[in-house]
Amino acid sequence: MALYYHEVFEQSVRFGIKIRKTIFEGESEYQRLEILDSDRFGRMLVLDGLFMTSEKDEFFYHEMLIQPALCTVPKLERVLVIGGGDGGSVREILRHPSVEKVVMVEIDEFVVNSCKKYLPMIGTAWDDPRLDLRFDDGIAYVKESEDEPFDVVIVDGTDPVGPGVVLFDLEFFRGCKRMLRPHGVLAMQSESPIYFEKTFVETQHKLAEIFETVRPYFGPVPIYSGGIWSWTFASDQVDPLELNEARVAAITPDSKVYNGEVHRAAFAQPNYIRKLIAG
Amino acid sequence: MALYYHEVFEQSVRFGIKIRKTIFEGESEYQRLEILDSDRFGRMLVLDGLFMTSEKDEFFYHEMLIQPALCTVPKLERVLVIGGGDGGSVREILRHPSVEKVVMVEIDEFVVNSCKKYLPMIGTAWDDPRLDLRFDDGIAYVKESEDEPFDVVIVDGTDPVGPGVVLFDLEFFRGCKRMLRPHGVLAMQSESPIYFEKTFVETQHKLAEIFETVRPYFGPVPIYSGGIWSWTFASDQVDPLELNEARVAAITPDSKVYNGEVHRAAFAQPNYIRKLIAG
Numbered sequence: 001m002a003l004y005y006h007e008v009f010e011q012s013v014r015f016g017i018k019i020r021k022t023i024f025e026g027e028s029e030y031q032r033l034e035i036l037d038s039d040r041f042g043r044m045l046v047l048d049g050l051f052m053t054s055e056k057d058e059f060f061y062h063e064m065l066i067q068p069a070l071c072t073v074p075k076l077e078r079v080l081v082i083g084g085g086d087g088g089s090v091r092e093i094l095r096h097p098s099v100e101k102v103v104m105v106e107i108d109e110f111v112v113n114s115c116k117k118y119l120p121m122i123g124t125a126w127d128d129p130r131l132d133l134r135f136d137d138g139i140a141y142v143k144e145s146e147d148e149p150f151d152v153v154i155v156d157g158t159d160p161v162g163p164g165v166v167l168f169d170l171e172f173f174r175g176c177k178r179m180l181r182p183h184g185v186l187a188m189q190s191e192s193p194i195y196f197e198k199t200f201v202e203t204q205h206k207l208a209e210i211f212e213t214v215r216p217y218f219g220p221v222p223i224y225s226g227g228i229w230s231w232t233f234a235s236d237q238v239d240p241l242e243l244n245e246a247r248v249a250a251i252t253p254d255s256k257v258y259n260g261e262v263h264r265a266a267f268a269q270p271n272y273i274r275k276l277i278a279g
Numbered sequence: 280m281a282l283y284y285h286e287v288f289e290q291s292v293r294f295g296i297k298i299r300k301t302i303f304e305g306e307s308e309y310q311r312l313e314i315l316d317s318d319r320f321g322r323m324l325v326l327d328g329l330f331m332t333s334e335k336d337e338f339f340y341h342e343m344l345i346q347p348a349l350c351t352v353p354k355l356e357r358v359l360v361i362g363g364g365d366g367g368s369v370r371e372i373l374r375h376p377s378v379e380k381v382v383m384v385e386i387d388e389f390v391v392n393s394c395k396k397y398l399p400m401i402g403t404a405w406d407d408p409r410l411d412l413r414f415d416d417g418i419a420y421v422k423e424s425e426d427e428p429f430d431v432v433i434v435d436g437t438d439p440v441g442p443g444v445v446l447f448d449l450e451f452f453r454g455c456k457r458m459l460r461p462h463g464v465l466a467m468q469s470e471s472p473i474y475f476e477k478t479f480v481e482t483q484h485k486l487a488e489i490f491e492t493v494r495p496y497f498g499p500v501p502i503y504s505g506g507i508w509s510w511t512f513a514s515d516q517v518d519p520l521e522l523n524e525a526r527v528a529a530i531t532p533d534s535k536v537y538n539g540e541v542h543r544a545a546f547a548q549p550n551y552i553r554k555l556i557a558g
Contacts, residue, residue: 004293012319014283015504018291040291060506194501220499220506222473225294227339227499227506257549268544270536 005036007051007225011195015225017041017051024118028110031162035118041223043119045086047111050159053086057222058122059256061189062088064219064266065231067258069152069187070096071247072238076151077101080179082138082167084156085111087123093154094125095251102131103147109135139166142175149181155188160199168199170206173234177210183237190216190232192224193273200230204277212236216273217266219257233267240267284315286330286504290474294504296320296330303397307389310441314397320502322398324365326390329438332365336501337401338535340468341367343498343545344510346537348431348466349375350526351517355430356380359458361417362446363435364390366402372433373404374530381410382426388414418445421454428460434467439478447478449485452513456489462516469495469511471503472552479509483556491515495552496545498536512546519546 004016023035023043034046042055053061066089070076079093081104093102106112112133115123125131134141142153153176158164166172167188176186186207193200193216200216207214211234221229233240243260252259269277283295302314302322313325321334332340345368349355358372360383372381385391391412394402404410413420421432432455437443445451446467455465465486472479472495479495486493490513500508512519522539531538548556 006295012297012317014295014297016285016293016295018293038291218499220497222506224506225504227501227503227508229506252550256551259548259550261547262549265544265547268540269538270541271531271538272535 005046007049013195013225015051015223017044017223024114026110026114028108030108031111033111033114035114043121044223045115045119047158048162051223052158053088053122054223055119055121058086058088060219060221061224061229062092063255063258064217065089065156065187065189066092066154067251067255068217068231068233068240068263068266069154069185071244071251071263072240072242073151073185074183074238075181076247078148078150079103079152079154080150081105081154081156082142082176083158084154086115086119087112087126089154089156090128090131091123091125094128094130095254096247099130103150104131104133105136105138105141106133107135107137139172139175142172142179145179147179149179149184151181151184153180153184153186155186157189159191160196168203168206170209173206174210184235185238186211186234188232190230192226192228193218193230193276194228195226197276201276201279203232207232207234213239215240215267216269216277218268219262219266284325286328292474292504294330294502296323296502303393305389305393307387309387310390312390312393314393322400323502324394324398326437327441330502331437332367332401333502334398334400337365337367339498339500340503340508341371342534342537343496344368344435344466344468345371345433346530346534347496347510347512347519347542347545348433348464350523350530350542351519351521352430352464353462353517353523354460355526357427357429358382358431358433359429360384360433360435361421361455362437363433365394365398366391366405368433368435369407369410370402370404373407373409374533375526378409382429383410383412384415384417384420385412386414386416418451418454421451421458424458426458428458428463430460430463432459432463432465434465436468438470439475447482447485449488452485452489463514464517465490465513467511469509471505471507472497472509472555473507474505476555480555480558482511486511486513492518494519494546495548495556497547498541498545
């Protein structure tokens with residue numbers, strides 16, 4: 001009997017991944033962390049029983065969270081990341097040479113330290129001098145920070161359970177907007193529109209209260225079962241389909257999923273999504 | 280402890296769906312069949328332990344198998360379906376008023392009879408007089424039939440295990456081509472490019488030996504775990520991105536996923552897919 005780790009995800013379905021062994025486990029004041037080794041996905045990060053990312057499939061998530069915003073924003077120098085403890089988002093951002101500074105605000109130092117040690121193939125840019133890593137509460141940061149605003153704000157948080165709930169609040173979104181330059185773009189993970197339909201829809205509506213343009217976009221993430229994942233793009237001035245072709249051309253050769261065609265396709269809305277959002 | 284039915288799918292992952300009860304089970308000379316009732320997906324068809332389709336998510340699969348071919352082929356009168364025992368494909372085809380005849384060749388009468396009885400919400404077009412349903416071997420049919428050729432051939436078969444293996448053979452594809460008019464289009468389900476990578480790639484290559492244009496296309500199917508499913512479009516004369524806008528406009532209002540934007544987006548190729556196919 002093979003040993004499967006089943007995600008603690010009670011939506012009347014469950015997804016199990018065959019595990020070779022547990023590499024590391026521990027607990028911070030915020031969450032329980034496991035690093036597992038699997039046949040199919042290599043090493044994996046699990047937080048509070050939820051699959052977060054894996055060595056073999058992380059690019060589906062990280063490229064699509066980061067590149068649509070970074071390949072459309074008119075100026076790309078300063079980027080803020082809330083969360084993103086595995087380091088994949090920062091790595092994707094720092095592929096762009098125009099980026100001068102990335103401020104990453106992650107509440108849980110234990111996640112970063114564990115990922116640095118056990119998932120170094122995901123977070124390959126921890127030593128980049130452009131990175132300013134702070135262990136702090138992202139909610140408070142966006143509300144109170146006096147830092148210069150950013151061209152892009154990325155929200156790379158967990159599911160809307162436990163500590164992740166506040167990352168889907170209107171107040172938090174207002175804080176993110178406060179930290180954006182007028183031409184800025186917010187991009188965030190916004191859950192499965194199937195298994196977290198309510199969160200997905202409410203996120204669109206909340207963002208639409210404060211941004212001129214709000215567009216969900218879609219793609220697969222193999223370890224997030226359900227067949228479809230969503231991210232959301234929000235901006236006052238930027239059209240998500242107007243690509244900076246030079247940036248796209250520069251990063252496409254070393255991307256695993258992202259290219260201009262995939263960018264545009266991700267924004268297509270199936271009829272059931274249009275209806276969900278229209279309400 | 281909730282009762283989960285786990286798909287018999289040994290790819291080092293498994294997907295489980297919480298089951299309320301078994302509605303029906305039986306066995307034909309070809310396969311074991313179960314009709315289950317689930318919280319999340321309603322009634323489901325399971326063949327030889329593999330999730331085939333469900334009441335709540337079937338549209339993801341059937342609309343995307345059928346509509347891209349039917350909304351691009353220049354003339355749309357005669358359609359052949361190989362397999363498709365649940366009736367979802369025939370229903371999608373018969374939404375087009377220009378269709379004069381659908382020949383459906385399904386080897387297993389037991390599947391059709393069980394689906395007619397227990398999944399009537401999927402196969403809603405069984406009584407359409409344009410349908411010519413034959414219980415016969417599709418492989419032999421495409422090799423030997425003297426029927427007039429078709430505008431579209433749809434291959435709606437099971438996974439490439441057991442009785443489904445031959446539906447991925449070059450010989451079978453040659454038979455399908457034999458049954459097509461010169462302007463015809465073949466569309467088939469071609470598996471997950473992640474979990475059935477070899478089948479997916481070989482299918483592209485085999486079809487490219489006999490068709491001028493071969494293009495995989497992608498979308499989610501929630502009950503097929505893995506985050507991404509593929510279908511493949513093959514034709515000598517038809518460009519998969521040249522839509523018949525009148526047909527698209529006619530069927531979009533009553534489609535759950537399909538529209539012109541989704542059609543075009545489905546053909547976008549992520550970089551890893553381009554590399555897989557290039558070899």
